[in-house]
Amino acid sequence: MYGAGDVRIETVPDAHLIESTDALVVVTRASICGSDLWPYNQMEPGETGQRMGHEFIGVVEAVGDDVRTVKPGDVVVAPFAWSDGTCVFCQAGLQTSCLHGGFWARDGIDGGQGEAVRVPQADGTLVVLPVGEDDALMPSLLTLSDVMGTGHHAALAAKVGAGKTVAVVGDGAVGLCGVIAARRLGSERIIILGRHPDRIALAKDFGATDVVSERGGEAVERVRELTDGFGAHSVLECVGHGQSTITALSVVRPGGAVGRVGLPQQEAIPTTLTTFFDNVTIGGGPAPARAYIEELLPDVLDGRIEPGRVFDRVGSLDEVPDGYRAMNERESIKFLVKF
Amino acid sequence: MYGAGDVRIETVPDAHLIESTDALVVVTRASICGSDLWPYNQMEPGETGQRMGHEFIGVVEAVGDDVRTVKPGDVVVAPFAWSDGTCVFCQAGLQTSCLHGGFWARDGIDGGQGEAVRVPQADGTLVVLPVGEDDALMPSLLTLSDVMGTGHHAALAAKVGAGKTVAVVGDGAVGLCGVIAARRLGSERIIILGRHPDRIALAKDFGATDVVSERGGEAVERVRELTDGFGAHSVLECVGHGQSTITALSVVRPGGAVGRVGLPQQEAIPTTLTTFFDNVTIGGGPAPARAYIEELLPDVLDGRIEPGRVFDRVGSLDEVPDGYRAMNERESIKFLVKF
Numbered sequence: 001m002y003g004a005g006d007v008r009i010e011t012v013p014d015a016h017l018i019e020s021t022d023a024l025v026v027v028t029r030a031s032i033c034g035s036d037l038w039p040y041n042q043m044e045p046g047e048t049g050q051r052m053g054h055e056f057i058g059v060v061e062a063v064g065d066d067v068r069t070v071k072p073g074d075v076v077v078a079p080f081a082w083s084d085g086t087c088v089f090c091q092a093g094l095q096t097s098c099l100h101g102g103f104w105a106r107d108g109i110d111g112g113q114g115e116a117v118r119v120p121q122a123d124g125t126l127v128v129l130p131v132g133e134d135d136a137l138m139p140s141l142l143t144l145s146d147v148m149g150t151g152h153h154a155a156l157a158a159k160v161g162a163g164k165t166v167a168v169v170g171d172g173a174v175g176l177c178g179v180i181a182a183r184r185l186g187s188e189r190i191i192i193l194g195r196h197p198d199r200i201a202l203a204k205d206f207g208a209t210d211v212v213s214e215r216g217g218e219a220v221e222r223v224r225e226l227t228d229g230f231g232a233h234s235v236l237e238c239v240g241h242g243q244s245t246i247t248a249l250s251v252v253r254p255g256g257a258v259g260r261v262g263l264p265q266q267e268a269i270p271t272t273l274t275t276f277f278d279n280v281t282i283g284g285g286p287a288p289a290r291a292y293i294e295e296l297l298p299d300v301l302d303g304r305i306e307p308g309r310v311f312d313r314v315g316s317l318d319e320v321p322d323g324y325r326a327m328n329e330r331e332s333i334k335f336l337v338k339f
Numbered sequence: 340m341y342g343a344g345d346v347r348i349e350t351v352p353d354a355h356l357i358e359s360t361d362a363l364v365v366v367t368r369a370s371i372c373g374s375d376l377w378p379y380n381q382m383e384p385g386e387t388g389q390r391m392g393h394e395f396i397g398v399v400e401a402v403g404d405d406v407r408t409v410k411p412g413d414v415v416v417a418p419f420a421w422s423d424g425t426c427v428f429c430q431a432g433l434q435t436s437c438l439h440g441g442f443w444a445r446d447g448i449d450g451g452q453g454e455a456v457r458v459p460q461a462d463g464t465l466v467v468l469p470v471g472e473d474d475a476l477m478p479s480l481l482t483l484s485d486v487m488g489t490g491h492h493a494a495l496a497a498k499v500g501a502g503k504t505v506a507v508v509g510d511g512a513v514g515l516c517g518v519i520a521a522r523r524l525g526s527e528r529i530i531i532l533g534r535h536p537d538r539i540a541l542a543k544d545f546g547a548t549d550v551v552s553e554r555g556g557e558a559v560e561r562v563r564e565l566t567d568g569f570g571a572h573s574v575l576e577c578v579g580h581g582q583s584t585i586t587a588l589s590v591v592r593p594g595g596a597v598g599r600v601g602l603p604q605q606e607a608i609p610t611t612l613t614t615f616f617d618n619v620t621i622g623g624g625p626a627p628a629r630a631y632i633e634e635l636l637p638d639v640l641d642g643r644i645e646p647g648r649v650f651d652r653v654g655s656l657d658e659v660p661d662g663y664r665a666m667n668e669r670e671s672i673k674f675l676v677k678f
Contacts (some may be wrong), residue, residue, distance in 0.1 A: 048651050088569070089593055095619060097593035157620070230427070254428055254436035257622075260615065269610050269621075279433060279624030282497070283596075285615045 003045030053113025085124025140309025151177025157259030342384030392452025422465025478647025490516025496598030
């Protein structure tokens with residue numbers, strides 16, 4: 001990406017092993033993330049482009065001398081942050097704060113929207129998938145790299161559980177995965193706040209029981225009407241806008257929790273004293289997707305959850321620029337790159 | 340209180356039963372709260388005074404026809420919010436959000452810094468104490484009305500537990516009770532941020548293992564030095580100032596939690612994106628002190644905790660104005676009114 005709206009497919013030097021803890025992965029599936037649309041809309045034009053992509057599955061081509069858990073030929077999924085798997089934060093299940101980790105497509109690290117990636121800290125980062133590289137489950141498995149783990153993280157941060165009413169703010173891929181996660185964690189009442197018919201239909205398939213298509217104050221009113229006037233126990237903020245955060249904080253009931261996973265577009269949380277007086281908990285952040293893969297993988301393999309349905313468009317690497325455009329214009333929920 | 344610095348003892352009409360769910364309580368002990376110092380510093384002068392006080396113990400003198408759990412002669416403690424004990428929020432243990440409850444010394448309800456109080460929703464509000472009205476444990480029992488429950492609430496919101504390092508921001512009565520709560524909940528490493536020698540000494544007695552007397556950025560540096568550079572797992576914000584909140588959010592480690600119980604002196608929480616990227620949880624609010632009395636009472640009765648030691652001055656009702664002054668000038672930690 002060279003600036004807002006300017007996505008180019010270019011030939012770059014081949015990825016190759018550098019550290020003894022690296023793996024070289026030939027990408028077989030990748031995707032565009034809703035968070036990629038922030039720079040797609042706002043990035044200053046520049047001479048030096050920015051690699052893109054942080055969601056990918058691939059086949060290991062080579063590994064460094066110190067890599068133990070993956071070998072050439074393995075089909076692997078990479079979470080959106082790479083991590084050593086051994087530091088104090090990785091051991092606590094917070095791999096996004098790994099002391100020796102980082103994120104794709106920055107600081108000289110390859111992006112996932114490319115043919116091959118040097119994966120640092122391969123043992124800590126990659127998870128071997130027990131399927132072939134063209135398995136029919138690939139779309140759902142690919143969501144384990146980010147959006148499904150992120151929806152799950154939002155649900156955990158919002159303290160979703162049986163008997164609780166959940167509100168999901170945002171009907172993008174993360175919001176939709178948030179619905180899956182809320183249902184999976186036992187919620188029977190899931191309100192989705194969104195307005196795109198195709199997404200709403202999918203949300204209902206995933207377990208949403210109520211739809212609020214109003215915005216702002218009207219949406220808040222509507223959620224309160226649906227919840228005896230109190231608001232939802234658990235609110236998943238899956239957008240990151242100031243307005244969506246205000247909405248999330250306004251539809252949570254006293255004693256409830258808001259799980260934030262939408263990348264915030266402002267520094268401060270737009271709270272009021274009501275958040276304090278109502279004893280509302282605010283949690284969340286970038287999901288430690290790596291921590292959740294083991295938990296979510298069996299459900300994907302068994303078909304109990306089908307997060308891959310968020311991909312409503314598939315294309316080749318050459319079609320990625322149009323994928324950005326389509327997602328940005330809400331023509332597509334999420335674009336899958338098939339190599 | 341008629342305005343900042345203007346506290347007067349006045350004769351008012353006798354408190355009496357109004358509703359059938361009321362109890363009339365003759366106050367035997369009351370106290371001044373740190374939160375009473377906010378109006379003591381900021382209240383606009385006015386013709387009509389404001390009743391004060393929300394922490395008291397007393398003897399029941401009369402009860403309405405529908406009161407079942409307390410009777411004349413009972414020694415009772417009142418939490419700082421009154422509540423019906425039956426609504427959905429009371430049943431969830433969040434009595435500060437009671438649908439039919441409220442707070443003392445406002446909306447026509449008596450304040451605790453007075454000789455008698457009409458207690459609405461007596462069954463939900465009051466807890467009978469199994470001691471005489473002049474028991475030596477009175478100071479500690481009185482803290483169950485607010486500061487000990489509030490410290491406990493901060494510790495729960497900050498997810499204190501065994502093996503976790505705790506930082507307590509503020510060395511007032513609530514911060515000191517936060518130290519007690521953190522120790523009681525299993526923390527072995529408790530850092531208190533404060534600078535008053537008498538309070539620090541008490542904090543150490545209560546279980547604080549480290550003292551940080553610096554302020555602002557230097558305090559943050561010092562806490563990080565004490566915690567391998569990462570910060571504390573659990574941070575108790577027991578002040579409510581913008582600066583203390585910034586400090587609290589700056590000394591929490593990734594994946595940690597900040598429990599806020601200091602009455603916020605500003606609408607928004609002064610967060611930055613670091614709070615999000617570090618997956619910091621922010622919780623807390625007014626403590627449902629009523630919910631915690633049953634849990635904390637046995638420890639007070641057994642002498643396992645001694646929160647009453649935060650009272651370093653005792654006086655009569657006539658001495659309350661000077662008690663405000665003394666607490667405001669940090670001459671006293673907390674003032675106990677003995678009737």
